[in-house]
Amino acid sequence: MGDTAGTSFVGDGFTTFSEEHAQGQLLPRIVDVALALAEEVLVADPGSRLTGADLLRRAALVRDAVVAHHAGTGREPQSVPVAVLRGHDAGAVAALVGVIAAGHPAVVLDPTTPAVRLRHYVEAAGASLVVSDAARRATAAEVAATVVDPDRDPQRDRPDHVEAAAALLATPAAPDDVAVIVYTSGSTGAPKGVACDHRSILHDTWVSSEGTGAYPAGSVVAHLLPMAFSAGVTPTLGGLLAGARLELFDPRRRPVTELASFLAEVGADVLLASPAILRGVIASLGPAGRLPGLKTVTMAGETVHGAELAAVRRAVGPECVVRNRYGSTETWLMTEYPISGDDEAPEGATPVGWAVPGARLQVELEDGTRLDEGTGRVVLTSRWLGGRYWNAPEKTAEVFSDNPDGSRTFRTSDVGTLGADGCLRLLGRSDHSVKIRGLLVEPGEIDALLFSQPDVREALVVGRPSPRTGRTALVAYVVPDGPRPQASAVRAVVRANLPSHMVPEHVVFLDALPRTERGKLDRSALPEPPRSSAPFEVPRSSWEEIVYEQFCAVLELEDLSVHDDFFELGGDSLAAEALVSRIEALGVPGVQGIGTSRLAEAPTVASFAVAVRSTNRNTRPTLVPLRTEGRGRPLFLVAGAGSAALALRTLAQRLTPGFPVLGLQANGLENRALPDWSVERIARRHVATVREQQPDGPYRIAGHSLGGLVALEMAQQLRRAGQDVELLAIVDSFPPNPALAPVPQYENTLAKVKEGASLALTGIKAHAGLGHYVRFFRQGNFLQRRYTTDVYPGRTLVVVASEDVDAGARRQWEPHLSGEFRVVEVPGEHMSILRDPRVAEPAALLSRWLLGEENLDEVVVDVRDTANGAELAER
Structure with missing residues (x-):
């Protein structure tokens, strides 16, 4: 443990967050900011708004509860992680701060993930305590032996915020102590926990906020990313450290159609979102829609294509900087590709950009040679790398290495091209991992689950990119052991045990998996998944062609038959509203006031094209x-x-x-x-x-x-x-x-x-x-x-x-x-x-x-x- 003697936490102001802050630990800086902004809102969600003083008090209650639970065990807090299971709300932020203040590594759990999966994370981390709330108490009880809800008794006296600040600093930490553990998918069917120390999080905050200018002190950050993932937990802590206000919006609970008004209501000037969410927002706005007031939009997690980037830029205007970013749980933010003003947008896949301050990029060839220019496996070196796999030194040694100058190197699983100017373009994965909705998925984990089912002899899950859009969908190839199960049953098994983004979009049944002459799986011989049972027919008129294009755009499909059912292809009510909005925005005479009811009656391109031009109004x-x-x-x-x-x-x-x-x-x-x-x-x-x-x-x-x-x-x-x-x-x-x-x-x-x-x-x-x-x-x-x-x-x-x-x-x-x-x-x-x-x-x-x-x-x-x-x- 480190020593915080001499640390000041006076509340009359705080200095701009600098790279030097990365030499310390999280809590003194968070306390400094919260005391300085004791009367200002630091974190807000639709139901609550926490000032700096409120955050200190609520975090101190969590800290006290965690310390009391572990008192007398004789174990070092650093060796005993504590889980947090709450929604995307202000209480989750306070709980995260409280657990870290108690000296325990925090494991944030995603409430949308099945309990069986969450229990796997908790057991892998070695946690026995979960901090939760009333809405999720039953689930929390399924995943851990003990559940703590510090807010359960609303009449409980809350400490003075200055006393709370002192309590939060009572368990000092060293810069290389683990602050959070973030779980990623594992290729062997077991997830890997990345242990992230104070120093790396502090430096990532400086890079993400002040070092790149994305959200400096005083910013109002619209935060949409789940805190259980690295892309969500870093801006959560980063906003507090930088002195920005976090406005939490949960796109999994609220329709993206509400986001534009939400941004205006809270006065957000920074938007943190995945490309998938941004696509939904842009579609909901319509061709002429705008998102005014934003100074920065950051996106990361999957490939962004030129057309999508252009649509985002039209919506936010030339004054807003659009930042395409690349990082990983092991490294935090690695690169950034900013576009502002009249900068020319790239064609095709957008580059992920240049290494952030303090980092060096190289590519590694198959023989292990590392180059500063060329194509190969992406390698990052930095003196701020502190990540390691929790309780897995062998796995850590496979990808991390220490250098004589004190820096560390991490070998990613990504393949990219590094230009002479240092700009990186990603080409794909060196293994079979894929990104689905911005989240990394190891298909081997889904394979392992399906193999364990009694009616499955073999299973192989792969990602299939669309030739036109480049977006990836999961396809499960299944060899039944006996009578063939329903595809819905296969999906149900995965959905019950793994997060929703790991559920295969297509299930293909085979008599046997294709193999090479050496007996190895031949992925190149896997058949393409069928799209629909309806007969395939292209549009037969110019009007059908127009309707067909809108179907494809809303459903994000490259092609479909004019006889395919909109809902069988994955359309839901929100997609239906977007389709109707797009059709009406075309301004075709007589095609107004359609309503989604017309789509319910005529769910194919062929029938809908006739229905919307019909004079028989409902x-x-x-x-x-x-x-x-x-x-x-x-x-x-x-x-x-x-x-x-x-x-x-x-x-x-x-x-x-x-x-x-x-x-x-x-x-x-x-x-x-x-x-x-x-x-x-x-x-x-x-x-x-x-x-x-x-x-x-x-x-x-x-x-x-x-x-x-x-x-x-x-x-x-x-x-x-x-x-x-x-x-x-x-x-x-x-x-x-x-x-x-x-x-x-x-x-x-x-x-x-x-x-x-x-x-x-x-x-x-x-x-x-x-x-x-x-x-x-x-x-x-x-x-x-x-x-x-x-x-x-x-x-x-x-x-x-x-x-x-x-x-x-x-x-x-x-x-x-x-x-x-x-x-x-x-x-x-x-x-x-x-x-x-x-x-x-x-x-x-x-x-x-x-x-x-x-x-x-x-x-x-x-x-x-x-x-x-x-x-x-x-x-």
């Missing part, structure tokens, strides 16, 4: 058929605020068969009309639509989010009209208690006034891109906070997404229900329970409730094959 634009098959009474599904009914299509398709499912959405959302300005009015309009389809009860009604409240009000109105409501299902909705509904936060009064003005224009003034849906979303939240009703006496099912941050409030339905009701929790978050794979359990619950079953504790996972479909059709 007389009920609030009604969207989600499933037309079946003879039973229909189920009416009400969409949430700002959401097209198409968002409920996957849920509808997963319900047990035998009856139609009809979606309901807000008036004006996808037609030219003024919106309804109360939950009661929305419900009245929907009741009229419902009774046109089904004049008399009994009725089956369900709704998601705000749609749950609308469904409740519909049930109330139908009952008052003397009609029978057989079933009301409420899917992850706040109760009709305005005190429980979230209240929007504004930077200042002007921002609040602007928001009010924008809200008043909902459905009246056109908005670029998908901003129209965002306005309806905000309008729906406004209505939600003003709705109350009488206690409902009918039969009701309430489904709550257990992993959502608002799960606690959404559970509190009991005071509002007096009849037979059940409140059941399902894994997932607010939006993820509408999509695969999380949608299976809500669909099974709803199917059972429709059948009148009382026992909902064990649900059928694959409801599409349930034997009760015929019975339900007769009811």
